[in-house]
Amino acid sequence: MKWQVLGDKLPKGGNFLTRHMGRVIFRVFDWRVEGEFPNRGKAIVALVPHSSNIDFFLTIAFIWATGMKASFLIKHTVFWYPLGNIIRALGGIPVDRSQQNGLINDVTRQFHEKSKLILGITPSGTRRPVNEWKDGFARIAAAAKVPVVPAVLNYRTRTIRLAPLIEGVTEVRQIMNRVRAEAASGMPRLA
Template identity: 30%
Template sequence: MHRTIFTTPVINSLLRAGSLAFLKLKGWKIDGSLPPGQTKCVLIAAPHTSNWDLPYTLMVAFALRLTPYWMGKSQIFRWPFGGLMRWLGGISVNREQSTNLVAASAEALLAADGPVQLIVPPEGTRSKTRYWKTGFYWIAHTAQVPIVMAYMDYPRKLSGLGPVFKPSGDIDADMLAIKAFYAQFKGKNWQQFDHQ
């Protein structure tokens, strides 16, 4: 995986201190941690309902000492912001040619020579959506890595890492269990988020 803001010495330490200070100032509480030795996983990022989710997610990642990568539509990786987006951990995805996205993402996870937490918003969009996309599930299942259920609850100003979930291959049963966990959280524009 390419170098990011999270793996750049000195800058990483400064931004972690700044993130902790900003989150404390705004009244946010951070909870949870990766299990010891869990270097590779898929992080569900939910609920995803606002542009504010990205900066808050990055700050929480600094606070929890994560090394996250995230997937974004290819348009945001164009000049002049492409280099910055990649440095922030972004991986460009062409949604018009994403038929092999699961396999490519799983392969990248397995090939990475260091800790990688791949952040995938299950809704796939900030717009109101009724059904979750299942790419995050199949990436984890294909790579044989666990899913860590990350959350952000704006009304309670609470964010962090929830339980570790190991995909069984029975996606219907597993998705019911995953969505049951997320039923307690509300995004910034919570009316756009549907747990079904």
């Protein structure tokens, strides 16, 4: 598989070793990426469907393989020593979902303050199948006026498909509906 050369607006991270490790992981487990990541300095990546802890490792392998610097929201309960330090180094941002702590405002402010920020979020908020997604990712995108990149996992074909960019949409329901439409082509990990 030929890997995308990142555009000049995307935040860069990692080094030769991490890029090589990420690509080896994709090769060994026979996964591939379809599509290219848009050349935007700021974006929310909506990873769908989220059905397994393996999704996390695929995401890290993708970040490493491309040389992109990205952050992701992850539940605070995994931030115990020493795992928490590792997850932070990988770009993890702890989220306490039981608290009404203004997370949307905090993340929106980070998008306004930083010149470059790629943030991965799983709209379902859990690995269990759910009928309703959490709308936080769409609310952040609308408030911060940043595009959304649907990243659709398909465990049957072993692909991560980078769907067309959702840009210029400020209505939360529209953003969610467009990501959900792209997610229909995904296939969760079954047991």
